[in-house]
Amino acid sequence: MNLNNFFNPKSVVVIGASSDKNKVGFAVMSNLSGCRTSRQIYPVSISESEILGLKTYKSVSDVGLPIDLAIIAVRADIVPQILTECGKRGIKNVIIISAGFKEIGEAGKILENSVKEIANRFKIALLGPNCLGTIDSHADFNTSFGAKKPIRGNIAFLSQSGALGTSVLDMAIKEDVGFSKFISLGNEAQLSEIEFLEYLAVDDNTKAILIYLEKLSDGKRFMELVSEITKTKPVVVLKAGRSERGMEAVMSHTGSLAPADSVFSAALKQSGAIAVESIREFFNMAKLFQLGIMKPLKNLVILTNGGGPSVVTADLIDLSRSLSLVELSDSTKEALRKVLPSMAAVGNPVDIIGDALSSRYEDALKILVDEKGVDAIILMLTPQMMTKVEETAKLIVQYRSKKPIIPVFIGGPTIQAGLEYLKRNTLVNFNFPKDAVEALDNLALCHSREGGNPGKSSYTKSVSDKSSRVSVSKMMDFVEMTKILNEYNISLTGILVKEKTKLISAISKFGSGPYAMKVISNNIVHKTDAGAVRLNIKSIEEANTAWNSMEKRILKENPDARIEGFFIQRMGVGREVIIGMKRDATFGPTILFGLGGILAEAIKDTSLRIAPISKDEALQMMREIKGVSILNGMRGEKPVDFNALADIIANLSRLATEHPEIKEIDLNPVMVTNTEAVVVDARVMI
């Protein structure tokens, strides 16, 4: 497929062209004609003979010349017929603007399926239906009907919502944020975010990518792709349907189910994408990219003429997840002291105080751009009596090649001239310190996975994952389970005792206790609930008592239960953790790590990854839980054996990837000390 024809075709046919200003067919024609004239535009209309000075055709078949792209803006019910004509005519790229498909319910879904089928039959690359088309600011091409054309820039914007697309593009015009390409994905009958991401990955005009997502067609492939792209271009994802009500709204609006938020967030993080939660954050990322900042800048210095606002900014940076204020070197402080008045503060924030002219900003800037260890300067300006707004803006343009400078001019009419100057130089201002800090923090938090290998399962496998979801789960037999876990070096080290008389000799084989004892029976799914697990058994006497009482209880509650024996393990002391695997319909196997115990359960203190994950990543995911200091060793304890835990996690990840028939694995509890990790109990669902 040649997606290039969606952005820079030599010839375009518009089916449903119109000269009625209230019709989409007019807006498309008008936007197209407003672009570069070397492109051939052929309007097709049944009722009109001329539109915007161009002769019309009665049908696509009447156009006798080559056609790179067809844009369809006719009533939904005749779209299949028109698309078939395009197919017969040999057109390979089609955008269907028309609405009235999947989004309106069952009837529309049937119509959309037929459209998809026609496109596939004629090997047409199809964008839409129910979309706003595409914009390419470099090729000067605009098929959209809603938005004004953005200025030329480096950012590509993929949107599964037309309304969100037009809003952001309109906002970008006001704030002078430039875009390379805009793609409104619509219903994605055929082409989805995946194909366009593949295209944008190698697009030279695109240095950063923004995506608004409501649904995902292929989670695994999405992760692979984004992991690859984020090595060179930042990817920002605004994902809708993070909450229950949001999910309902997505459903009613697109008819699609969004992936569960926790899993999607894990997938984005692993892929090195920047996940944002609001249009405001989304747009502020675009502003950062417009400033040419595509890579993390963590170590910051604030240069300001206003004390209060700089203190608030210092707070925001200090309390951010990944940014910090640099401690300036003594020589830099000394140099600043020499050029600044005595009342100025030469710490960080560098406060050159309210009466600073632009020359004082320049004096400080000259010194700060050379300071080692500073990644960027946040240049704050408040409108005071003497403030030279435009001259200060000039300094940003002048010095930004030496060190990234982030302008934060705070005010209204008084600072306007400065903002205008920045605009003329394709720069933007952050209106509030928080906007800049949030964007920098988001960028710094994203980093492509190091050492990890992103999901390699093929699309076929991920389909098989999906199909496995619908069948009913059952628990794997104990012997089979220990066998498969052993294959991946996850051992429930213990002894299966089938007769009570052999209990003493079994226990004496272990070192000191305590021991865990559990009933092995295929009739019991939730062992703890059924009273079929005893922990902290300290002596042979206790083991005997436990045997009797467990047996009695189980047979009382379920006289037909078949007890195969008791599994005895040395528990190990130390901390209790949980390691789990669950297969997600969109992304495949996910791996969970968490602390054991009731408080951990209450506060849901877990971290999540999409498999496969490496040992390094396993180490990292353990460090993410809130209560990690317990594992690091509090009150003078030694840290637990993270390495042993990471081995179990990585092995579990491998097992999950190689055994698609397994739906769920719980290793719970796993006891970990500073020298070992022991899997005390496990459960596998197939």
Add this chain to the structure above:
Amino acid sequence: MNLNNFFNPKSVVVIGASSDKNKVGFAVMSNLSGCRTSRQIYPVSISESEILGLKTYKSVSDVGLPIDLAIIAVRADIVPQILTECGKRGIKNVIIISAGFKEIGEAGKILENSVKEIANRFKIALLGPNCLGTIDSHADFNTSFGAKKPIRGNIAFLSQSGALGTSVLDMAIKEDVGFSKFISLGNEAQLSEIEFLEYLAVDDNTKAILIYLEKLSDGKRFMELVSEITKTKPVVVLKAGRSERGMEAVMSHTGSLAPADSVFSAALKQSGAIAVESIREFFNMAKLFQLGIMKPLKNLVILTNGGGPSVVTADLIDLSRSLSLVELSDSTKEALRKVLPSMAAVGNPVDIIGDALSSRYEDALKILVDEKGVDAIILMLTPQMMTKVEETAKLIVQYRSKKPIIPVFIGGPTIQAGLEYLKRNTLVNFNFPKDAVEALDNLALCHSREGGNPGKSSYTKSVSDKSSRVSVSKMMDFVEMTKILNEYNISLTGILVKEKTKLISAISKFGSGPYAMKVISNNIVHKTDAGAVRLNIKSIEEANTAWNSMEKRILKENPDARIEGFFIQRMGVGREVIIGMKRDATFGPTILFGLGGILAEAIKDTSLRIAPISKDEALQMMREIKGVSILNGMRGEKPVDFNALADIIANLSRLATEHPEIKEIDLNPVMVTNTEAVVVDARVMI
């Protein structure tokens, strides 16, 4: 003191008036002359005979007429002399604009003290030094030198930073947010936020108050006042110095120490104030007030012409701390279905889809304004081809008397006409859904304390609190401690056993165990560390062993330790919690509640209040901890006896308030079941 003369004096003298446009003395004159002319303005200048058409005087003494207010804008070193002249002249209100006082270090501090002393001697009400003066938009009065004058409004703005003041005021001019009064507090040599808050509390033109705070002169009085004000007017506080770096910056910038953030946050919450963390949030609160929204609106409905942006907004609301999307009634959905096209969504969000004209907005609005249970409508507009921006803005003006409507038009040039229309009607637009949701959420979270009685300690007491901080702490004797705790119904129910022979009879007095045993000795401060506490003792044998081994260990480590006996308690099973009291230098006694155990310690899961607190508030603070579901009963358990815990907390609060000599109390652990709460160990520092 008559603070009114700072805002609406009949006559003003400006000392240091100038016609040099680079001087503050010119800016002040120019701002004053730009105001209502019925006011008498007397410029005082040594070198000039006329300024802005007004005859000058050589000194204050030369002005033979009554003077309500003096504004001083001369060199710092001659301020004492000028202020003395003002005093002698009988002027009772003075604003010192001049900088060069406390903020520059030791020399400035001495100068500032002398200024303060002069003001007190002559009974002058003094604002400043190092401030921007005052603005009153209703009296049309402006003494500030930096900012343009804001439009008339209902919001008062108190700022401890001049730069932050001018920035926000300038921004407000751009966005048409009106203010009633602005007060730049400067160094607060004499008058502070307290006196101006007292004044604003009863100011009829002020319906809401914004405060930027870096320091606090009297924490107790501040809480009292804010608690009183928030019963009728919302108070928003942007507090600087929340982080370590922010605190350092405040120090270098004002020479003052900000109160600890956790304590300050607790104080604000208890006072019913809205604490915000950024200028962005601060300003968005002002926008909400400009829309006339001063009271919590929690139950929302979204009306939109764009699917994607409304889904993102639904997510933000659903994930907010206190807002929710209303479930529309069936009759309302039915009514909406009748007037809207079939593709529209009549859930919440109500999506009237992209081709909606303003008439469709109106059809939906007519129905939604009558829906019971809806507190406010978020009216979202995205710029689509058919969108009628200005007409839709008109609907907001038209229907907002029936139900609060919050405009969220998202875009740039295309929506401009709508924003202009809103402005002309003194309304504002939220540029991003997140801005509106965040502001509504902040407002909804604030509520004046119900049933609680705000701190009543006098300023004198809070001074004595401060003085108690400097002395060295020592641990209170066990007998004395149990006595004082008992007086407040906090009993360490147990038996002090002085001889080992009496151990058996003591234990037999209790019901079933387990028991706690601890050494009573004034030589041991940290009992647990010294091995002087044993928990979970199950039998008399274990108690005997514990006695011997604790005695042995203590005497081994400290042969001179005097063991008075062992204190034996029935532990009670159940959950372990911690209740504590610590005296803060600014706010007095604070009460802490948290879960016991190592994970709770690791994640710092505690809640904090300023004493005194009522039992109701005690109940509420327990519900705030992250792991509260443990106390509510997980896995089918019964909830713990919250009532018994609340009694202990309220009693501890009373004890702390009535015993200023006590610095710290730890009740740790307190064991709580569903029927009782037992204080197992306590420690009191004096």
